[in-house]
Amino acid sequence: MHPYRTHTSGELRKSHVGDVVRLSGWVFRRRDHGHFLFIDLRDHYGITQIVFHPERPFFDQATHLRYESVITITGKVIAREPTTVNPNMPTGEIEVVVDELTVQSMAEPLPILVDGKEESPEDLRLKYRFLDLRRDKLHKNIVLRQQVISSLRRRMTESGFMEFQTPILTSSSPEGARDYLVPSRIHPGRFYALPQAPQQFKQLLMVAGFDRYFQIAPCFRDEDARADRSPGEFYQLDIEMSFVTQDDVFAAVEDVIGGLFQEFAKKKVDVTPFVRITYADSMLKYGNDKPDLRIPIEIRDVSQLFAASEFQAFKSAVAGGGVVRAIPVKGVADKPRSFFDKLVEFAQGIGSKGLAYLVWTPETVKGPLAKFLKPEQLEELKTQCGVGIGDAIFFVCDKKDAAAKLAGLIRVKIAKDLDLVEPDTFRFCWIVDFPMYEWDEENKCIAFSHNPFSMPQGGMEALMTKNPLEINAFQYDLVCNGVELSSGAIRNHIPEIMYKAFEVAGYGPEVVDRKFGGMINAFKLGAPPHGGIAPGVDRMVMLLADESNIREVIAFPMNQKAQDLMMNAPGEVSEKQLRELHIHIDPKVLAAQSLG
RNA sequence: GGAGUGGUAGCUCAAUUGGUUAGAGUACUAGCCUGUCACGCUAGGGGUUGCGGGUUCAAGUCCCGUCCAUUCCGCCA
Numbered sequence: 001m002h003p004y005r006t007h008t009s010g011e012l013r014k015s016h017v018g019d020v021v022r023l024s025g026w027v028f029r030r031r032d033h034g035h036f037l038f039i040d041l042r043d044h045y046g047i048t049q050i051v052f053h054p055e056r057p058f059f060d061q062a063t064h065l066r067y068e069s070v071i072t073i074t075g076k077v078i079a080r081e082p083t084t085v086n087p088n089m090p091t092g093e094i095e096v097v098v099d100e101l102t103v104q105s106m107a108e109p110l111p112i113l114v115d116g117k118e119e120s121p122e123d124l125r126l127k128y129r130f131l132d133l134r135r136d137k138l139h140k141n142i143v144l145r146q147q148v149i150s151s152l153r154r155r156m157t158e159s160g161f162m163e164f165q166t167p168i169l170t171s172s173s174p175e176g177a178r179d180y181l182v183p184s185r186i187h188p189g190r191f192y193a194l195p196q197a198p199q200q201f202k203q204l205l206m207v208a209g210f211d212r213y214f215q216i217a218p219c220f221r222d223e224d225a226r227a228d229r230s231p232g233e234f235y236q237l238d239i240e241m242s243f244v245t246q247d248d249v250f251a252a253v254e255d256v257i258g259g260l261f262q263e264f265a266k267k268k269v270d271v272t273p274f275v276r277i278t279y280a281d282s283m284l285k286y287g288n289d290k291p292d293l294r295i296p297i298e299i300r301d302v303s304q305l306f307a308a309s310e311f312q313a314f315k316s317a318v319a320g321g322g323v324v325r326a327i328p329v330k331g332v333a334d335k336p337r338s339f340f341d342k343l344v345e346f347a348q349g350i351g352s353k354g355l356a357y358l359v360w361t362p363e364t365v366k367g368p369l370a371k372f373l374k375p376e377q378l379e380e381l382k383t384q385c386g387v388g389i390g391d392a393i394f395f396v397c398d399k400k401d402a403a404a405k406l407a408g409l410i411r412v413k414i415a416k417d418l419d420l421v422e423p424d425t426f427r428f429c430w431i432v433d434f435p436m437y438e439w440d441e442e443n444k445c446i447a448f449s450h451n452p453f454s455m456p457q458g459g460m461e462a463l464m465t466k467n468p469l470e471i472n473a474f475q476y477d478l479v480c481n482g483v484e485l486s487s488g489a490i491r492n493h494i495p496e497i498m499y500k501a502f503e504v505a506g507y508g509p510e511v512v513d514r515k516f517g518g519m520i521n522a523f524k525l526g527a528p529p530h531g532g533i534a535p536g537v538d539r540m541v542m543l544l545a546d547e548s549n550i551r552e553v554i555a556f557p558m559n560q561k562a563q564d565l566m567m568n569a570p571g572e573v574s575e576k577q578l579r580e581l582h583i584h585i586d587p588k589v590l591a592a593q594s595l596g
Numbered sequence: 597g598g599a600g601u602g603g604u605a606g607c608u609c610a611a612u613u614g615g616u617u618a619g620a621g622u623a624c625u626a627g628c629c630u631g632u633c634a635c636g637c638u639a640g641g642g643g644u645u646g647c648g649g650g651u652u653c654a655a656g657u658c659c660c661g662u663c664c665a666u667u668c669c670g671c672c673a
Contacts, residue, residue, distance in 0.1 A: 033636090034629045049633070067623080084631055092633085109624055111606060115634075118608050118622090123665060176673035196673080223672045451673055487673095560666070 004072055010046020014093045016077045021096060023048060024072040024104065026134070027065050029115065037063055038095075041073070044139075049086070049095040050075065058101040068107040068114055068134070074100040122551075127565040129556055141553050144264065145541045149216055151263060152237050152537070155256045161214040161239070166201035168194060168218070174515045175452055177221035180232075188582040194220035194233075197534060199453070200519050202240040203491055206530040207522040213240040216537060222562075228483060228539060230550050231562040237540075239488075240532035246474055246490055249531050250274075250430060253478065253486070257535060258428075264544045267424040274428040274478070282431050283401075287325075287408015289434075292482030293427035295415040299407045300326045300385050302395070311372035314356075314397045325407040327394040328385035329414055333359045346413055347396065352406045356395040360387060369395065412482075426480055426543065433457070434475040437468045437505065448505050450475050453519075454489035455531075456501060463500045478535060480543060488533025495523045 004024045012021065028042035037052040037059070050073055052062045065071065075098040086092030111127075112120040114134045119125075125132040132138055153163065172179045172193035179193040195201075197219045205213045217238040225231040237256075241249060254272035261269045275293070282289050285298045303323045306314040314324050332339065340357060347355035358367040358381070365378050373381070385393050394414075396406045415421050436456045438449035446468050454473040456462050462471050474490035492498050498520060499509045512520055541553040551557040558564050578585070 029633070029635095031632045031635050032629085033632065036630065036632090038632055038635085040633070051631090054630095081631075084633085086633055089633085109606065113607060113623075120607060121603090121665070124607085173673085177671080199673090221672065224670085226672085227667070229672070448673065453673085 001074070008045035009041050009043040009048045010090065012048055012077055012091050012094050012096070014079060017079045017094060019077045020074065020099075021077055022072065022074045023050070023096065025070070026114075027067055027069045027071060027107075030065065030067065032063055039065070041071070046091060047089060048091045049089075051095050051097050052101075053097065056098065056101075058098075061103070062098070062101055065103070066107050066109065068110055068131070069103060070105040070107075072102040072104055073098045123559065123565055126551075126557070126559055129566050133555060138552065141541070141545045141547065142555050144545055145537075145553055145555075148260065148264060148541050148544065149537065151260055152216065152256065155259055156214045156237070156239075159212075159252060159255060161212040162210060164202075164205060164210075164213055164215050166195070166198040166215065166217070170195050170201075173200075175448070177223050180220045180222050183581040183583055185580050185582075196221050197236060198238055199451075200516070202238060202532060203453070203493075203519060203530065204522055206240055206242045207525075207527045209242075209528075211242045213532075214238060217534070225558075225560045225562070227549050228542065230538065230554055230557050231560070232558050234550075235537040236534040237537055238532070238534045240530060242528040242530045244490070244529070244531055246432070246476065246531065249488060249490070249533055250476075253533055253535070257478070257485070257540070260540070261426055261544070265426055266546070267426055269426045270428045274430055276430045276432050278433040279431055279435065279472075280433065283404045284325075287404045287406070287411055289431050289477065290479045290482055290484045291429065291431075292412065292415075292421070293429055294422040294425055294481060295411060295420060296422070297327060297329060297411050297415060297420070299404075299411060300328070302326045302381060302384060305377060305380060305384070306397075309373055309377060311369060314395070317397050321400075322398055323400050323403050324395055324397045325403045326381070326385050327396075327407055327411055327414070328387045328391060329394065329418075330387070330391050332392045332418070333361050333390045343394065343410065343414065347406065347410055350406060350409050351402075352396050352398070352410075355410070356397075357392055358395075359392045360389050362389050367392075428478065428480050431477040431479055432475075433472040434477075435469065436471040436473040436475075436501070439469060445506055446504060449473075450487070451489050452502065452505070453491050453498075455492040456497070459494075460497050460500060463497065463504060468504050474531065476533070478533070483539055483543060484536075485539055485543075486533050486535035488531065490529070490531035493523055493527040493529055495520055498523065 001022055004022070006022045007016070009023055009025045023041055023043075025041040025043035025048075027039055028047060029040040031038040035054055039050050039052070039062070040047050041050050052059055056062075073096065075096040077094050077096055080086075080093060080095055110131065112124055112131055114131060120132075133142065157163070169182060169192040172181065172191065173196065176196050179196065182192040182194065184190045184192060198215060198217050202213050202215070215238045217236050218233050219236055220233050223229070223231070239249075239253070241252065250273065254274060258269070258272040258274075277285075277291065279289055282291050284301060285291070287299055301323060302325070303318045306324045307318040309315055318324060343357075344355045356367070356369045358365055358369055358373075358378070360382070364370075370378070381393060382388065387393055394410060396403050396410065398406060435449050436454065437446045440447040450473065454475045457472045457474060458466065476488055477484055478486035478488075492501060499512055502509075502512050538550050538553060542550050545553055547553055556564065556566065558569075563569065
């Protein structure tokens with residue numbers, strides 16, 4: 001007989017009755033009746049009830065087994081009496097009567113509970129992550145993650161993509177997020193950087209002629225955490241394809257991601273092809289570039305109407321280049337005054353000067369703005385915004401970008417407060433036609449708004465003739481339920497257009513040669529048109545597991561301050577290690593540490 | 597770097613207007629219990645109320661500072 005087990009704790013059924021079996025696992029629950037003892041033995045596969053009788057010499061030892069101790073038992077499978085069958089567990093028709101007991105590992109009292117639903121403080125959960133991972137929910141999340149990654153690999157391979165590995169120690173890239181740096185021992189004063197994404201490598205693989213690349217790629221960015229953004233590292237399904245248009249990339253991703261969600265989602269999933277929304281439209285209708293389409297509210301621009309109105313605050317704002325955005329909401333006319341007051345307060349809290357509104361009651365149109373608008377203007381608003389009796393419209397007025405953002409936040413706030421978010425659905429969309437450049441207010445210059453390697457729409461001619469701020473890029477995002485799942489682009493593979501694109505952003509050709517020398521040289525030696533995308537694996541698992549925090553789908557996440565509380569990272573290193581790396585710690589830092 | 601929320605037993609939480617010895621569940625220890633399945637029952641141990649200062653006859657409770665956690669903003673090509 002195997003020293004540890006003949007079966008797992010999830011597999012014994014009525015058909016095994018009479019068999020002598022050996023099981024190993026954790027003491028999950030314990031029910032001590034004095035004259036006999038039940039233990040629910042748990043392993044990865046399930047739970048089996050085992051029974052100890054007092055005449056056994058190890059009975060006393062068994063009654064003192066603490067929770068989460070690891071034991072091996074040998075015994076006979078017996079059928080339970082009909083009245084004691086537990087229909088809630090797959091193994092509930094049988095139990096194992098223990099003839100031999102080996103304690104493999106006695107557990108000390110636990111710092112967090114494995115059983116039960118109550119959540120412990122997150123710093124404790126992270127310190128004892130191996131215990132936390134035994135809890136049913138987290139255990140299932142990690143299993144789901146594995147299944148998702150496995151499915152992605154299969155789908156990509158079946159679609160003709162090849163999986164590659166790219167370097168983890170590479171060079172710092174000048175654009176983008178803060179890098180994680182690794183000091184070089186052999187080259188004093190020089191550093192490797194961990195890749196923020198394998199961006200240049202995957203493009204170089206296209207230049208190398210491999211045609212279709214993918215990788216479940218680790219990406220490292222030294223930026224502050226959010227609920228949906230784990231600090232340190234995260235994983236992308238990194239994709240790149242040669243000789244493709246934007247439509248080809250969309251079709252490939254819709255196959256893989258659409259199929260993945262169909263396979264794993266417990267909710268309704270949009271059918272492919274996914275809706276496409278231009279960046280400009282998205283900013284107007286939803287107030288951001290990652291719209292949650294489960295919310296049935298569309299923002300409207302009503303600047304012209306107010307320009308012709310008698311409401312001076314809006315009228316003069318529009319005359320000064322501002323805009324007025326309307327947020328129509330159905331069926332709130334009978335809400336109490338406090339509902340409207342709270343929204344005004346919310347709007348002010350996020351930086352709006354105010355929040356005007358109109359309410360259509362059966363008798364009249366109420367609200368602070370009503371007296372400034374003529375009946376025909378009210379009628380026009382009603383038509384433009386698609387409202388009727390019983391509905392309301394909220395208005396924000398500001399500069400274009402600010403108004404869009406405010407209206408977007410208010411749209412989401414209203415939807416959540418009124419429970420308007422469509423439940424149990426994954427709503428996908430593509431956001432397309434991102435601007436190539438944006439105005440950098442801080443440095444008073446034109447800057448790349450996304451990826452500097454994107455192909456500008458219109459190519460060289462657009463760069464030569466158009467206002468840079470009006471050039472769009474072949475740059476796109478995939479969005480699901482208000483979560484940015486993925487960002488990608490058709491790349492700029494033509495050196496002349498690359499130099500020109502950087503010139504517009506204020507960089508000379510020497511900068512391109514120095515910073516992106518590897519890639520620009522490659523493009524001079526025969527580069528195929530190519531493009532790609534990189535869906536976030538952690539975020540997809542998060543959506544599929546219905547978790548609001550990304551740490552719930554990562555086995556060993558860091559906390560918000562980018563510390564691993566279990567492994568004590570980042571940690572101190574020896575003087576010798578520092579010497580070898582030619583690194584001196586600032587004495588001020590050392591002094592502060594010794595005080596702390 | 598900024599803002600909000602929180603911090604009481606190993607864990608989850610309670611404690612009235614500032615007022616007696618800071619309680620309960622769970623875990624832990626000891627005991628009882630012949631069919632439980634979150635078993636039940638009895639008893640016991642377990643507290644610098646995050647830390648420091650202040651107001652007060654009296655502070656878990658009020659004030660100031662600070663630390664920690666978390667959420668958001670900044671940041672994330």
